[in-house]
Amino acid sequence: MSAPDPDGLLAEQLLRLTRRVHRIQKRHLERRDVGVTPAQSRLLRTLAHYGSPPRMADLAERLEVVPRAVTTLVDGLEAGGKVRRVPDPTNRRVTRIELTDEGRATLRELRGARRSAAEEILAPLTDKERQVLGVLLDTLIDGEAAKGC
Numbered sequence: 001m002s003a004p005d006p007d008g009l010l011a012e013q014l015l016r017l018t019r020r021v022h023r024i025q026k027r028h029l030e031r032r033d034v035g036v037t038p039a040q041s042r043l044l045r046t047l048a049h050y051g052s053p054p055r056m057a058d059l060a061e062r063l064e065v066v067p068r069a070v071t072t073l074v075d076g077l078e079a080g081g082k083v084r085r086v087p088d089p090t091n092r093r094v095t096r097i098e099l100t101d102e103g104r105a106t107l108r109e110l111r112g113a114r115r116s117a118a119e120e121i122l123a124p125l126t127d128k129e130r131q132v133l134g135v136l137l138d139t140l141i142d143g144e145a146a147k148g149c
Contacts, residue, residue: 024120028113034106035080041110043073044082044099048107053086053096082106 026038036044046062047054056074060067074097077083082103088094099107122130 021117021121025114025117028117028120029110032109032113034109034113036077036082036106036110039069040073040077040082043070043077044103044107044110047083047097047099047103053098055088055094055096059097077103 022038029036029038029041034041043059043063046059050058054062056070057067059074060070063070074083074085078085080102081100083097084100085095086098088096122133125133
């Protein structure tokens with residue numbers, strides 16, 4: 001009989017939580033009939049953080065996906081009127097992606113759906129437990145960088 005593997009158990013718990021978060025967020029998106037997938041949602045949120053329309057390559061790098069994946073996401077969002085491709089004013093070979101008014105309205109709906117999903121997921125935790133969880137998640141997200149602070 002082998003000894004219990006605490007790190008293996010934690011890894012499994014993290015994976016199960018990730019799947020649960022994804023399912024709950026998807027359900028909240030569907031309830032609001034936002035009309036975007038979680039991946040498209042992520043692209044819209046990322047796009048909103050740019051001061052000026054980024055190139056597709058910039059989005060791919062920020063999202064940590066291959067450029068082809070961004071093309072597929074942009075195609076779907078453009079068909080839904082949420083983003084548009086615009087020419088770069090200084091380089092005609094470059095295409096940039098910008099939010100439309102409908103895209104900005106969708107982002108507002110997405111924020112509401114994410115808030116509702118977070119409330120559902122965090123409901124069992126006290127305020128103190130939420131604070132501790134936030135610190136732990138920051139540590140995991142930042143990795144080694146957090147230790148140097």
